[in-house]
Amino acid sequence: MTRAIQITRSIQMTRIIAITGGKGGTGKSTVATSLAFELSKEKRVLLVDADVDCPNDHLLLSIKREHLKTVRQRIPKFNPDRCTKCGACGKVCKTNAIMSIKGKNPIFMPDQCNGCGACKIICPSGAIEWDSKEIGRIYSGKKDNLDFLSGELKTNQPISEFIVNSLNEEIEKRKDGYDYIIIDTAAGTHCPVIAALENADYAFAVTEPTPLGAHDLEIILQLLARMNKKGGIILNRSDIGDKKIIESMAKKHSAGIIFEIPFSKEIIIQYSKGEPVNIPRISSIIK
């Protein structure tokens, strides 16, 4: 009996699906939460909110999050007894986290530091040790059958991809327990989005039929191509504008529009109340 289950599990691989889309506000989180909630009615699903700058999926689904772990980053600690006030550390620090002039004790601004370690390497007198700072947290939660993870960056911290990396570690640990893992990425195409996309088998870009939508879509499609990701386009509010601009953008980058969601005040109202948004047939995108 146990054996049979093991065999099915090894054949049926977990599929990791990222929902992304150039700019925020195109409906990325609405699609991710709706898809995850729909699928969780029949399958084992984990939803991961990797929009760590502004995690919102728990609000959309009214999930109460519980603190799972704290993410810390190393920062230098200066030993004034050893420091010869040479000023070298401030010169190599690319993030301007250290102000140091020859003859004065260095002034350190922990918020700006990304932990790169250049200062410690250059220090001639061994005056720098490691300390750490909290940069964010990972939370877990549940909505009916749907399991949920969410990462949150503390304000004023520079490196959000460390939080996403920590989420990726959690995904790696748990992934055999799920049929699908849905990752809701941050907006844009910078570091944390790339970190969230790294492990995904498929990536879907959510956009809308406006010139702005087309503009942002192009950038995300370029990124997906550069990262060799399979996937497609989900067109939100498909009836509000000119679909042709998205169609021609899709063609230009050999991508397909695989799903359309018409404009609906219903969706906006459900969204504003924190209820799972019901997008009919949304789970068809991965079947």
Next chain:
Amino acid sequence: MKSIIVLSGKGGVGKSSIAASLAIAFSEDKRIVCADCDVDASNLSILFSLPTERYEEWTPLSTNQIASIDRDKCIRCGKCIATCYFKALRSEDNIPKLNEFGCEGCGACELICPAKAITLKDIDNAYIGYSRTGYGFKIASAQLLPGNSGSGKVVSEVRKKAKEIEPDAELMIIDAAAGIGCPVIASVTGNDYALLVTEPTPSGYEDMLRALDIVDHFRIKKGIIINKYDLNKDYSAKIELFAQEKKIPIIHKIPFDRAFVDAMTNMVPIIDHDKDFRKMFMDMKKKIEAEVIDSEK
């Protein structure tokens, strides 16, 4: 030059549309300049029907460096791989190989390498430029190349550019990036006024609180605009109560209107859509003016 930053935490609440229409309102009796600091998805100028292809200037920008490894000099000691805190280096046939996406250009590997096989080299990570809009004022913007980092520094360059192209402007209007990470911090610092755009949803509210954290960190005077306030009046009331407690003025409550969506679709700034919208933005402008400019006199 005074500067106003329009931000919202997350995108999609109408921040850029509102920023664009306010810019037009202000430009009617002031010399202004716009800076689009959403360098991940720069599109404020598209709202003025001005794609970057038609910019007067649009040139590559380098604010970033990445490690470059000289294979001939490398003695395969592996120290750089162990040193890179961002895991951007891995061993391939014992020689370090760089993952460009991951490199922060911190230079730690260059410092540790005993064979001087690593140097940092500049890379073009964005485009930057400016143009004059059909409304008479100029706009500066930049677009980060997909997959590149360094958006915080690109944002600072856009703000510099905006100052350069219109040194005598009385007012700079800045459209911030989405989120609360490095690019937003770089957009918010040093402004005279912050306009927080929110909507009455749980996420709109939480995002506003996060954005507010940054604004307060830099001690910037601020006001709130609630967009689509009538979609969830209970939540709007919650935001208003919060604002009252914190003594933050509510600059305006904008009703949900399909015309907003249509204006976006047709790329017409909302202020030009009809008389009522125009009046609304002129009112907002007056209130903001009273907050930013007159309060100093």
